[in-house]
Amino acid sequence: MLYRFAIASGLLLASFINFIPTALAEVKFSNLSPGVVEAKGVDLKVLESVVPANINVNVPSGTTAQITVLSPSFASGPSRDPSGTKKVGFVEFGSNKLSSDGNNNTITLPAEDTNLEVGLRVERPVSFTPGTYNYFVNLSVTITPQ
Amino acid sequence: MVNSGNSTLVDDIIFSPKIIKSTIMFNRTASAFCLTMAFTGIFSNQITLAESVDIRFRGVVEPRASFGISTPGKMESSFSGKAGKGKDEFTNITPAKINVQTSNPITITVSSPDTVDTHSATLRVNSVQVLGNNVTLPAGKNTVEIDMLSKQNHVFTPGTYNYDVTLTMVSP
Numbered sequence: 001m002l003y004r005f006a007i008a009s010g011l012l013l014a015s016f017i018n019f020i021p022t023a024l025a026e027v028k029f030s031n032l033s034p035g036v037v038e039a040k041g042v043d044l045k046v047l048e049s050v051v052p053a054n055i056n057v058n059v060p061s062g063t064t065a066q067i068t069v070l071s072p073s074f075a076s077g078p079s080r081d082p083s084g085t086k087k088v089g090f091v092e093f094g095s096n097k098l099s100s101d102g103n104n105n106t107i108t109l110p111a112e113d114t115n116l117e118v119g120l121r122v123e124r125p126v127s128f129t130p131g132t133y134n135y136f137v138n139l140s141v142t143i144t145p146q
Numbered sequence: 147m148v149n150s151g152n153s154t155l156v157d158d159i160i161f162s163p164k165i166i167k168s169t170i171m172f173n174r175t176a177s178a179f180c181l182t183m184a185f186t187g188i189f190s191n192q193i194t195l196a197e198s199v200d201i202r203f204r205g206v207v208e209p210r211a212s213f214g215i216s217t218p219g220k221m222e223s224s225f226s227g228k229a230g231k232g233k234d235e236f237t238n239i240t241p242a243k244i245n246v247q248t249s250n251p252i253t254i255t256v257s258s259p260d261t262v263d264t265h266s267a268t269l270r271v272n273s274v275q276v277l278g279n280n281v282t283l284p285a286g287k288n289t290v291e292i293d294m295l296s297k298q299n300h301v302f303t304p305g306t307y308n309y310d311v312t313l314t315m316v317s318p
Contacts, residue, residue, distance in 0.1 A: 025195075026197060027195070029199045035201065036204060038205050039205070039207045039208070042212055043247060044207060044249045047207070049203060050205075053201045055199065072203070075202070118201045120203055126286070129249070129250065130207045130208060130210075131207060132204065133204070134203065134204050135202075135203045136200040136203070137200070137203065138198055138200050138201075139199050139201060140196060140198040141196065141197050142194050143196075144194045145193070
């Protein structure tokens with residue numbers, strides 16, 4: 001009886017030991033520098049990044065990581081995005097390009113450190129009211145133990 | 147043979163419970179092992195961790211206003227009055243046009259040409275007649291038309307005449 005209990009306990013312990021390091025492993029973001037946007041064209045209907053944002057993402061070894069770029073969100077400004085506004089977030093690293101508006105908004109990240117360049121484009125059906133605007137692009141990284 | 151058979155039968159009766167008990171024990175151990183492995187497998191394979199970050203972008207949209215390419219207007223003269231006391235009049239048959247693009251509302255003012263005795267230039271914005279010599283344009287793209295009328299109390303010397311009209315935009 002005792003040895004069976006010992007075996008079961010050992011196996012359970014082993015499973016926890018396997019599980020705990022995986023749970024503690026997490027993605028780390030660092031060296032975030034914000035981007036700069038500028039109005040394009042005479043009619044001021046397009047706001048586009050002229051200086052990309054940069055961020056470093058660290059993927060723990062022994063995991064598979066996938067990154068997804070989401071559509072930009074309005075944070076502040078003299079006028080909100082009206083209905084019909086098209087917003088696209090971009091991510092580039094190496095030769096990989098992600099776009100939030102297409103099917104290629106998710107890709108596998110390599111392990112260890114990767115520097116990402118992030119951009120955005122906001123196109124309104126009407127002109128941007130002059131003033132200062134802030135937008136956010138959300139990046140989501142999920143990791144799964146290999 | 148009979149004894150041997152009985153003996154075999156007795157042996158079976160004695161040992162069968164042990165075999166069954168061992169099987170049950172083995173099954174319990176196997177079950178515990180399988181459950182443990184399943185537990186390990188479930189948590190090892192299905193747990194995913196998600197991290198997200200918001201990347202900030204900032205920019206200033208400066209006010210802008212610009213004139214597009216203008217289309218000159220065309221005028222025609224007409225004569226009226228008696229011989230020796232005639233009057234000449236220039237009226238436009240085609241208005242001058244210009245597109246105005248602004249990022250915020252602006253006031254546009256038209257000046258009158260200053261080389262004739264009696265003259266007036268009037269504006270139409272998006273085909274709507276403007277009263278007075280100025281109007282506030284909404285943000286966006288607008289078409290401004292300029293109509294011109296010129297009169298004088300003497301007969302114009304035959305020839306070609308050109309008049310300039312100045313439009314001025316001011317951001318209120």
